[in-house]
Amino acid sequence: MPTADPLRSPLRADLMLLLVTLLAATGWIFSKEALAGMPPLLFIGTRFLMAGGILAIFAHASLRRLSSTDWRLAAGVGLIFSVAVSLWVLGVHHSSHLGESAFINSLGILLVPVVARLMFGDRPPRTTWIALPVALVGFALLSLNAGFRIESGQWLMVSAAVGFSLLINANSRVVRRVSALPLTSIQLVVVGLVLTLVSLPVEPWPASLSAATLGWLAASVIFASTLRFFLQVHAQGLTTPSHAAVILMLEAVWTALIAAWWFGETMALLQLLGCSLIFAALLINRWYWVRRLFKRR
Template sequence: MNTLARSPWQADALLLLVTLVAAAGWIFSKEALAGMPPLWFIGTRFLLASAVLACFAWPALRRLPARQLYRGAAVGLLFSGAIAFWVMGLEYSDHLGESAFINSLGILLVPVVARLLFGDQPPRTTWIALPIALCGFALLSLNAGFRIEPSQLFMVCSALLFALLINVNTRVVRHLPALPLTTLQLLVVGVVLTTLSLLFEHEPLALSPAIIGWFLASALIASSLRFFLQVKAQGMTSPSHAAVILMLEAVWTALLAAVWFGESMTLLQLLGCGLIFTALLINRWYWVRKVLLRWLPR
């Protein structure tokens, strides 16, 4: 019996843990940014995370031919842009829950980008979900007084680049082993963004034991551990099934932000986030239904 057939519940449990760790990463990162410039924080975080993962991935990395290494590194450059917009959005964000839901639009935009750039035909549910998501984003913008805040714009740009990144990953480097590919991409992100920070960021570091602790939690738990568990879990189930469970990251982020920072949502924010999450469910309805059928008692 293959792995997919004999370990569905283990995969679901691991993916749920991944979403919780990823949501905690929003809290860790926001706290660390209180004492570190954003590009320096995310660059050094990914350098440390890639070093940890390299301990596991080094034998596989050494066996990769140069052509595959170049492809993985090139995709890492795209990852650098996506994560740079994300951390800038996080820096300016006053509401982590809202930012997490906006960033989750990247999942919805994956088939749209595939249609525009690669000619793929998205499922009908995508075209139903897209206007619902746009209405949700419009409500979030109305909450700011008929304007788009910088943090919202950064998160939308990040979502677009993450949608492009997922498409490129599945086409350009689909045959590369997941763990060495992840390690290589994190390393490229770390080198690129740390270099950009040295060139353009001039804010002084305000390091304290607490800031260092949040930084280490971001690198070791929210990056190294998160990606290690995600790679393992995704190897035990299908990509579409995994994507459905990973959508819960925005929900956990909003809940953790409410507990940790005392955040609350206005009615417009609740409606906007609710519409975005509804759009994500509609877009993945075939797989959502399969997940529900697996979880519900018979």
């Protein structure tokens, strides 16, 4: 039997993760378009409920083997996910600039080691404390661009970033008991159920949905949720979490580029400087793994 090429899996993982970042970036576009015809919580609830149901088909055998404790832990993380993604979709709804919002949302990656320190006593790497001030200066420049104030969409994205940092920390603990695919499917279904139920009393539901809205919803479910999470789970199994995080940072860059093409978004000088500093902070925070990535290439 021929032996496997040791470079094949890392390269395959890198290419798959690159595709994941592109799918995630298109998800911002799909979501913004769908929100023109659906209220935010109903949209994200429906999207995640359908995507979670599809992933559950692939995870059926694994789901049957989970204990009641595993289900409770996965559902609990799903509640954290519900809060984070509801803030995210409200941020997208109120955002006047998707590219800027994507960079603000990426602050969640920087906050992961800080939250781990506060919640679990983990010691963050030195690069985290160097990266945070750089990111804060970047965010300050974005707020200055709005005239010395932070817009509602920016506040919501910062809050979503905090929520996602909590989610990543919780997931990193639970995934030691529950494998990634069934864990993801349970979380998406929980998010879908929770936010759809919350939407029912607080949002006006449309009497009907246009064909365009249904198309954007379908694209969000199939490409930006189901396919994205399926590929991400598979690719992360072929590489290390830190290495994957380096490539996943590109989501904000792709989002800004696609939004510039699709919506004709442009960035003022302060926005460009702010986003650049936030991305620089992400690189500083992951410098050890960025350096390893280039050394390997």
